[in-house]
Amino acid sequence: MTVKxxxxxxxxxAATRRAGxxxxxxxxxxxxxxxxxxxxxxxxxxxxxxxxxxxxxxxxLFTTQSLAWNxxxxxxxxxxxxxxxxxxxxxxxxxxxxxxxxxxxVLALLAGALGAAVFSVIWGYPLxxxxxxYFAIATIGIAEATRLVALSPLRELTxxxxxxxxxxxxxxxxxxxxxxxxxLVLATFLTSYWVRNSKLGxxxxxxxxxxxxxxxxxxxxxxxxxxxLALSAFIVGLTGGIYARxxxxxxxxxxxxxxxxxxxxxxxxxxxxGTLIGPILGAVxxxxxxxxxxxxxxxxxxxxxxxxDVQLGLYGLLLALIILFEPAxxxxxxxxxxxxxxxxxxxxxxAEQQALLRNETGDE
Amino acid sequence: MDLGNILPxxxxxxxxxxxxxxxxxxxxxxxxxMRIVNLSHAGIMMxxxxxxxxxxxxxxxxxxxxxxxxxxxxxxxxxxFQRLIVRRITGAAPIVSLLLLFSVWLIIxxxxxxxxxxxxxxxxRPYTTRSxxxxxxxxxxxxxxxGVFLAGVVTLIILQFFLTRTYLGKAIRATTQDRDSAKxxxxxxxxxSMVAFGIGIAxxxxxxxxxxxxxxxxxxxxxxxxxxxxxxxxxGGLTSFVGIAVGALVLALxxxxxxxxxxxxxxxxxxxSFSALVLVLILxxxxxxxxxxxxxxxxxxxxxxxxxxxxxKAA
Amino acid sequence: MALxxxxxxxxxxxxxxxxxxxxxxxxEGELVGLIGPNGAGKTTxxxxxxxxxxxxxxxxxFNGESVGGLHPNRVCHKGITSTHQVxxxxxxxxxxxxxxxxxxxxxxxxxxxxxxxxxVLEFVGLAHRADVLARNLTLPDRKRLEVARALGTGPxxxxxxxxxxxxxxxxxxxxxxxxxxxxxxxxxxxMIEHNMRVIMGLSDRIVVLHHGEKIADAPxxxxxxxxxxxxxxxxxxxxxx
Numbered sequence: 001m002t003v004k005x006x007x008x009x010x011x012x013x014a015a016t017r018r019a020g021x022x023x024x025x026x027x028x029x030x031x032x033x034x035x036x037x038x039x040x041x042x043x044x045x046x047x048x049x050x051x052x053x054x055x056x057x058x059x060x061l062f063t064t065q066s067l068a069w070n071x072x073x074x075x076x077x078x079x080x081x082x083x084x085x086x087x088x089x090x091x092x093x094x095x096x097x098x099x100x101x102x103x104x105x106v107l108a109l110l111a112g113a114l115g116a117a118v119f120s121v122i123w124g125y126p127l128x129x130x131x132x133x134y135f136a137i138a139t140i141g142i143a144e145a146t147r148l149v150a151l152s153p154l155r156e157l158t159x160x161x162x163x164x165x166x167x168x169x170x171x172x173x174x175x176x177x178x179x180x181x182x183x184l185v186l187a188t189f190l191t192s193y194w195v196r197n198s199k200l201g202x203x204x205x206x207x208x209x210x211x212x213x214x215x216x217x218x219x220x221x222x223x224x225x226x227x228x229l230a231l232s233a234f235i236v237g238l239t240g241g242i243y244a245r246x247x248x249x250x251x252x253x254x255x256x257x258x259x260x261x262x263x264x265x266x267x268x269x270x271x272x273x274g275t276l277i278g279p280i281l282g283a284v285x286x287x288x289x290x291x292x293x294x295x296x297x298x299x300x301x302x303x304x305x306x307x308x309d310v311q312l313g314l315y316g317l318l319l320a321l322i323i324l325f326e327p328a329x330x331x332x333x334x335x336x337x338x339x340x341x342x343x344x345x346x347x348x349x350x351a352e353q354q355a356l357l358r359n360e361t362g363d364e
Numbered sequence: 365m366d367l368g369n370i371l372p373x374x375x376x377x378x379x380x381x382x383x384x385x386x387x388x389x390x391x392x393x394x395x396x397x398m399r400i401v402n403l404s405h406a407g408i409m410m411x412x413x414x415x416x417x418x419x420x421x422x423x424x425x426x427x428x429x430x431x432x433x434x435x436x437x438x439x440x441x442x443x444x445f446q447r448l449i450v451r452r453i454t455g456a457a458p459i460v461s462l463l464l465l466f467s468v469w470l471i472i473x474x475x476x477x478x479x480x481x482x483x484x485x486x487x488x489r490p491y492t493t494r495s496x497x498x499x500x501x502x503x504x505x506x507x508x509x510x511g512v513f514l515a516g517v518v519t520l521i522i523l524q525f526f527l528t529r530t531y532l533g534k535a536i537r538a539t540t541q542d543r544d545s546a547k548x549x550x551x552x553x554x555x556x557s558m559v560a561f562g563i564g565i566a567x568x569x570x571x572x573x574x575x576x577x578x579x580x581x582x583x584x585x586x587x588x589x590x591x592x593x594x595x596x597x598x599x600g601g602l603t604s605f606v607g608i609a610v611g612a613l614v615l616a617l618x619x620x621x622x623x624x625x626x627x628x629x630x631x632x633x634x635x636x637s638f639s640a641l642v643l644v645l646i647l648x649x650x651x652x653x654x655x656x657x658x659x660x661x662x663x664x665x666x667x668x669x670x671x672x673x674x675x676x677k678a679a
Numbered sequence: 680m681a682l683x684x685x686x687x688x689x690x691x692x693x694x695x696x697x698x699x700x701x702x703x704x705x706x707e708g709e710l711v712g713l714i715g716p717n718g719a720g721k722t723t724x725x726x727x728x729x730x731x732x733x734x735x736x737x738x739x740x741f742n743g744e745s746v747g748g749l750h751p752n753r754v755c756h757k758g759i760t761s762t763h764q765v766x767x768x769x770x771x772x773x774x775x776x777x778x779x780x781x782x783x784x785x786x787x788x789x790x791x792x793x794x795x796x797x798x799v800l801e802f803v804g805l806a807h808r809a810d811v812l813a814r815n816l817t818l819p820d821r822k823r824l825e826v827a828r829a830l831g832t833g834p835x836x837x838x839x840x841x842x843x844x845x846x847x848x849x850x851x852x853x854x855x856x857x858x859x860x861x862x863x864x865x866x867x868x869x870m871i872e873h874n875m876r877v878i879m880g881l882s883d884r885i886v887v888l889h890h891g892e893k894i895a896d897a898p899x900x901x902x903x904x905x906x907x908x909x910x911x912x913x914x915x916x917x918x919x920x
Contacts, residue, residue, distance in 0.1 A: 079459045126646045132458030133401040137594050138645045144591060145638035152631045199783045199792075202772075206780045209769040216729055216763075218755035218784035218832050258587070262470075269463060313474025319467035323460055324452060 028193050028276065036186040043178045053174040057246065059287045060181035061239045066267035066279035066286075067188045068235035072228040073265065074274035075201055077208030078128070082139030084260035085123075085146045086116035086233040090240025091255045092150070092158060098245075099166050109241040116237025117230040124229040128222045131211070140258070147256035163251030166244065177246045184242065188235050189280070195228070196276055204228055208274070236264075259312070266315045270322055272329030281330045289314070372503050373624030377616040379505070382513030384612035386574060387589060388596040389523060390567030392608050395597065396540035397560035398454065403465040405568050405593060406586030407472040412438060412572030413581045414480055417487055427487050427577050428511065434573045435566045442565025446558045454557070476583035486580040512574045516612075519570065523605050536560050588634055595641035599648075615640060681740075682707045682867050683728070683759075683836055688737035688747070689891075690720070690727050697723040699891035700737065705836070710858070710868045712882035712899075714875075716911060720891040721871045722764055725838050728869075729761040730754035741836065758786050760829040761838035764871075766821040770814035774805055774824055777813050778831040785832025796831060803827040803857055819850040826857065830866075837861065839870040843877050855881060879903065887911065 039056070046053050065083070072078050094112035097103040103111065123142050130138055150158045158164055172180075195201045206214040207221040215221055244250045254260075267286045272278020290311060326333045387409065394402045402408075415437070416430040425433065449468075453460050495506040527533035539546040539556050547553050575581065575589070592615065599611030619636045622628040628636075683705040690698040698720040705711050713721050726732045728739055730751040739747035746754050760781070768777050778796040782788070800806045803823050808816065813824060822842050829837055839858070843851050851874070858881060862868055872878045878885065879899040887895040887902060889911040895902050902908055 077457075077459070079462065123642075127642070130645055130649075133462050134645050134649070136459065136462055137401060138642050141591060141594075141638045141641040141645075144588070145635055145642070148632060148635050148638070152629060202776060202780055203784060205772060205776075206769050209771060210767050212731065212751075213763060213767045213769070214780065214784075215751035216731070216755060216761055217781040217828060218752050218760075218786065219780065220750075220752045220784075265463070310474040310477055312470045313477075316467040316470025316474065320449075320464060320471065323464045323467065324449070327460065 032186060032189050036182060039182055040179065043175060048173050048175050053178045055291050057178045057181045060185040061243060062267065062287050063280050063283035064185045064188045064239050065236055065264050066283040067192045068232045069264035070268045070279040071192060071195060071232045074268055075195065075204040076225055076228045078225055079136045080139045081136055081261045081265065082143040083236055083264050084143050084256050086120060086236040087240040087260050088150060088256035089116045089119050090237030091244040091250045094241030095164055095166055095244040095250055105245065109238060112241040113234045113237035117234040120229045120233030121226060124226050128225045143258060143261055147252055150252040150256050158252050161253065163249055166248040180242060184238060193276060200227065266319060270318050270329055272331030275331045278329045278331040369624045373620045375503060377620035379509045379513040380620065381613040381616035382516030384592060384596050384616050385609045386516040386519055387571035388593040388608050388612060389519060389605060390564040391593050392597045393560055394564035397536055398557050400461040403462055404468040406590035407469040408565055408568040409572030409575060409589065410476060410581060410583060410585040411472055412569035413576035413585060414476060416573045416576040417485055420487060427489060431570050431573045434569050438569035439562040439566040443558050443562035446561035450561060473583050482582055484580045484582045487576050492577050508578050512578060515574055520605060520609055532559065591641060592637045595637045598641060598644050682742060684740040686738040686740065688727055688734045688739060690723050690732055691735045696891045698727065701893045703886055703893065705867060705869055708865060708867055710862050710881060710883050712878040712885040713869060713871045714878055714885060715888035719888040721888055722840060725761055725840055729759060729838060755832055756786055758835035760832045760834040762825040762829050762840050762842055764840040766825045768813035768821055768824050772813055773810050774813055775809040777824055778827050781828045781831030787833025799827050799831050819846055834866060836867045839868060841871055843872055843874060851877065
């Protein structure tokens with residue numbers, strides 16, 4: 001790998017790693033808790049049947065997924081197109097344990113997440129020997145194979161193409177769903193922040209930038225990748241379980257869908273892969289576009305389309321632009337804009353000082 | 365297990381292999397020269413299928429003649445695309461090109477949806493459903509399947525000739541083997557990449573045009589086929605066209621036998637290629653050729669030495 | 680006592696013998712220079728010792744244990760760390776963080792890692808650049824960082840691959856001082872360098888590789904007079920390989 005290439009790859013990772021540790025911790029943790037508190041109070045003021053509660057719930061779930069994907073795909077640079085497997089396993093394990101085994105909902109959720117984490121280790125370990133595209137492409141193979149297995153040989157368990165319906169007993173109201181998802185997104189953000197500043201995060205950044213150099217410095221790259229994938233899988237598994245409990249209906253073609261994996265990649269990369277805030281920005285944009293334009297109709301050559309049917313193309317366009325012009329994503333873009341302002345400020349100050357000096361020493 | 369089926373199933377598999385090989389050549393060529401995995405492959409095949417359909421609907425051009433127009437068209441599109449977009453990211457981390465081409469796939473998929481709607485299309489001509497029987501072997505073969513198979517074989521022969529006999533082909537091979545050395549001996553690697561990308565896209569388009577005559581398609585067409593193409597090129601050792609043809613045959617045989625001989629559910633057929641893709645990547649990263657002891661040119665991890673070095677000149 | 684024993688190590692690439700049946704011993708506390716014309720197999724030998732390549736034949740014994748074929752990270756945990764000929768700092772990490780990787784994942788992991796990383800930076804003279812992104816360093820500083828990172832892992836044996844090449848005279852002298860003080864700390868060093876004056880001035884003993892084979896192993900003044908070595912460097916005579 002050339003230096004230029006490595007730098008390009010790691011720009012994103014570095015984008016938000018500046019600022020002093022103390023100030024940054026206060027800002028990140030304090031800010032996150034404050035934001036969550038405000039969102040919680042806001043949620044409480046909304047009527048129980050409010051559509052906003054539902055939108056918020058979805059936003060939190062997507063943000064959680066995006067942050068979780070970023071742990072392994074961003075920090076560790078292992079682009080996974082297979083995260084739908086964790087979502088699906090989380091959803092199905094939770095639903096089945098709660099419905100068929102009568103397990104307590106919270107335990108069922110945790111079991112689902114654990115199931116996803118275990119599954120991640122099963123395919124993660126062998127696949128982490130692969131680098132670059134090979135890993136990414138193998139994950140597509142894993143995801144599609146898992147979907148097929150859930151759809152057909154496990155039909156008895158999953159309900160096959162007709163899906164699996166849960167009784168309404170376990171479902172809380174919209175307010176409680178909103179709160180659960182909010183708590184999860186806060187916990188995930190804090191986890192992401194902690195990983196980023198921990199030994200684990202440092203090792204992940206190192207192996208992302210230069211696996212060989214990291215190895216010679218004692219980093220067990222396979223183990224670190226597996227740990228981050230399992231952590232990521234655990235969190236995505238939780239979102240799957242929460243989704244199942246909220247919708248009371250799951251289908252292998254939905255929860256194991258390729259588009260579920262794609263969404264996580266898109267949100268992270270568009271927002272700023274490897275950064276702390278990027279995945280949140282990406283998820284917000286993703287959900288807002290979906291929410292605001294989801295019902296919109298497009299008329300093109302005399303035909304009318306639902307926007308949601310073509311939205312992936314729009315995300316594709318965004319992704320292409322990001323990759324070509326701003327690999328650090330929206331976060332990078334913001335920083336660049338902010339930096340330009342700051343630099344302008346800086347040069348102005350310098351100019352002023354020079355002018356001052358000239359006056360003092362100078363014109364006779 | 366149903367051994368009575370073995371002959372027709374095998375013949376079917378061989379015909380299918382021709383198609384698999386055709387759809388994988390483009391992927392292999394682009395990978396070889398640029399070390400980029402073309403994730404827009406599915407989109408290109410889909411686009412070519414629609415182009416074939418449009419040529420027939422609007423101009424009455426028979427679908428079997430469509431490749432004559434489709435291939436040059438996509439060659440030019442591919443070159444332009446390489447020059448304007450893909451070239452900007454040469455040398456970047458693999459994931460950058462992967463995501464870029466992936467985004468291209470999403471864009472053309474949805475563009476196709478806007479233009480042609482999500483309805484499933486198929487091209488039906490009198491000859492597309494005609495077949496012939498070989499009574500002695502109790503075998504029925506679709507003419508279209510046979511034609512598509514032959515197209516795959518002819519493509520392989522032309523490609524092999526092109527790569528070994530022409531300057532451009534040799535330059536492509538040299539670039540595949542070692543990009544830096546190719547540069548050193550005066551090959552315009554930039555231009556070669558552009559041409560190779562164009563040819564690769566044209567080959568993907570050829571596969572799409574051929575598919576349009578035997579399979580129904582919609583804008584989502586090609587995802588599973590693309591994964592199968594990956595499996596084929598990985599099986600084939602990634603950079604050799606003969607390897608790709610062999611990989612296609614192995615994959616097609618595995619799939620057809622699993623269903624036709626070993627009685628696997630048809631719904632699980634695709635599982636064969638998905639598992640093959642993952643397992644071969646992990647267990648045989650250099651593909652089938654490494655089993656035969658023939659080393660693919662790009663191979664970096666050395667095998668045991670087979671011959672004593674002459675003179676031992678470490679470069 | 681021998682810290683590192685290389686016993687009959689070979690490394691082939693296809694039909695090419697990059698390293699051919701090399702025997703070599705490095706004693707505890709020694710500073711051994713490894714020289715040879717371009718393509719002699721020096722870096723390959725380093726990479727075999729560091730675990731990047733498994734040996735095609737032979738054994739690498741470190742501290743009485745066989746380490747040949749272990750993963751680089753395991754080798755590092757045994758106490759061997761190498762620098763890279765082409766410097767490759769983690770560009771988007773700060774200088775301190777670069778060192779921290781070795782400190783946190785390396786061989787010796789005691790005390791406050793940040794404190795230790797700072798001490799290492801102090802030691803190599805990069806403390807004032809601690810919070811700079813590694814990509815913004817000058818070449819001499821990058822080379823220093825390469826050494827600092829390796830030192831951070833707490834190695835018993837340090838493999839230095841051309842850490843002086845490409846530096847101007849002042850910088851080279853500084854780095855030579857640094858290497859001497861690393862040695863004084865009790866770290867055993869095996870180093871590749873092209874500059875004869877540097878290698879002659881630093882090494883206790885010099886091993887010469889040519890076409891992957893060891894052709895000399897002696898104190899500096901003897902090596903410089905060895906006709907085989909002179910021949911290898913002039914490279915004129917018809918080699919009877």
